[in-house]
Amino acid sequence: MKILYVAMRYDYGQKSRGYSFEHLNFYPTFLNMGYDVTYFDFDVIAQRYGRDGMNKKLIEAADKIQPDLIFSVLQEDEFVYETFRILTLQKGFLTVNWFCDDHWRFENYSLEWSSYFKYVITTDSASVKKYQDNGVFHVIRSQWAANPSDYFKLDIPHVYDVTFVGMPHGNRRQVIHGLRKKGIRVKCFGYGWNDITKYGWFKPIGHWLSKIPYVNALYWRFVKAVKRTSRVSHKRMIEIFNQSKINLNLSNSSTNASSQIKGRNFEVPACGAFLLTNHVKGL
Numbered sequence: 631m632k633i634l635y636v637a638m639r640y641d642y643g644q645k646s647r648g649y650s651f652e653h654l655n656f657y658p659t660f661l662n663m664g665y666d667v668t669y670f671d672f673d674v675i676a677q678r679y680g681r682d683g684m685n686k687k688l689i690e691a692a693d694k695i696q697p698d699l700i701f702s703v704l705q706e707d708e709f710v711y712e713t714f715r716i717l718t719l720q721k722g723f724l725t726v727n728w729f730c731d732d733h734w735r736f737e738n739y740s741l742e743w744s745s746y747f748k749y750v751i752t753t754d755s756a757s758v759k760k761y762q763d764n765g766v767f768h769v770i771r772s773q774w775a776a777n778p779s780d781y782f783k784l785d786i787p788h789v790y791d792v793t794f795v796g797m798p799h800g801n802r803r804q805v806i807h808g809l810r811k812k813g814i815r816v817k818c819f820g821y822g823w824n825d826i827t828k829y830g831w832f833k834p835i836g837h838w839l840s841k842i843p844y845v846n847a848l849y850w851r852f853v854k855a856v857k858r859t860s861r862v863s864h865k866r867m868i869e870i871f872n873q874s875k876i877n878l879n880l881s882n883s884s885t886n887a888s889s890q891i892k893g894r895n896f897e898v899p900a901c902g903a904f905l906l907t908n909h910v911k912g913l
Contacts, residue, residue: 633660634695636670636688636702643673643705647821648864651893652703655777656728660701662779668695672708685713692717700725704743714746724748728772732757733890741766753891755912774893776900780864783902784872792816793874795867796894798823802880816878819862819870871901879907 635657641647653671660667670691676684688709692700700723718725725747729740732754740757744750744766751770752758761769794806797820809816862870871877877898889910898905907913 631699632666632668632695632697634668634670634692634697634700635660636672636700636704638673638703638705639669639671640673643676647861654780654864655775655893656701656703658777658779668697676708681708684708685710688713689716692721692723698724702727702747703730705730711743711746714743718746718748726751726770729753731890732760736760744769774891774896776893776896778900781868781871781897781900784869786869786872788873788875790815790817790870790874792876792878793819793870794878794880795819795862795870796880797821800880805880819867821861868901871898871903874903877903877905879905 637652637656638650639653641650657667657669668691670688672684672688675687679687700717702725704727714725717723726749727743727747728751729743730753732740732752733756736754736757740750740752741761741764744761744764747768749768749770750761750766751772752761753771753773755771758769758771761767792809792814794802794816795818796802798806798818806816806818879892879894879898889908891910891913895905895907895910895913
């Protein structure tokens with residue numbers, strides 16, 4: 631079976647952030663199942679050819695490969711509707727897209743795209759009926775998982791009481807602050823936690839430094855370095871999971887988003903580690 635695999639290679643399309651969830655889980659799974667997989671990493675290709683060029687390259691790749699399946703994980707507006715209209719409706723390819731965030735952007739994203747695929751996959755049980763209510767019946771209910779080749783138990787001791795790996799979106803800072811006020815030692819890893827430029831006391835200082843000739847360049851280099859310091863590699867993340875007595879999963883990453891089941895619900899248990907997660911319908 632030939633698969634044209636269409637997804638981001640890097641997390642949020644940024645090489646500095648390491649590999650994406652898709653790259654670590656979907657891609658190797660297809661390979662391990664013995665399929666003939668052609669990787670169309672649209673984040674990398676778009677950087678080289680631009681958005682329009684990348685869209686054209688996908689159609690060209692499909693014409694050349696003639697895949698049995700085009701499996702995609704779209705993120706935002708990387709593609710235009712016309713590209714998948716041509717692939718699905720005009721050329722007749724079997725196209726399947728995995729929608730990641732139906733619990734909070736069904737109406738303004740997934741539903742708009744759904745008619746351009748032969749099948750759509752959702753991890754949100756409530757969205758199945760919403761698709762059907764809108765005349766979309768080619769929907770598959772699935773769920774996240776973790777690749778055991780990349781998430782596994784290590785024979786190492788605990789060094790952290792409580793940890794959280796992720797970015798300080800939504801109310802996560804407030805939650806962590808509340809735990810620390812109760813005397814719970816929480817260590818956070820991920821973009822933004824060490825970013826002192828986000829604190830109120832630093833903003834006037836930063837504004838002043840950014841206006842000083844010859845100093846402003848050093849200031850912006852400092853800001854960039856600070857933002858980068860909290861990033862952890864995939865290897866280090868696995869170590870953190872295993873070294874933690876309790877791993878927190880604060881899945882409500884957006885202040886406007888409902889709680890949701892995500893990959894972390896499976897990644898930490900796959901490492902044989904303890905996960906404490908908030909209540910999510912369907913979990």
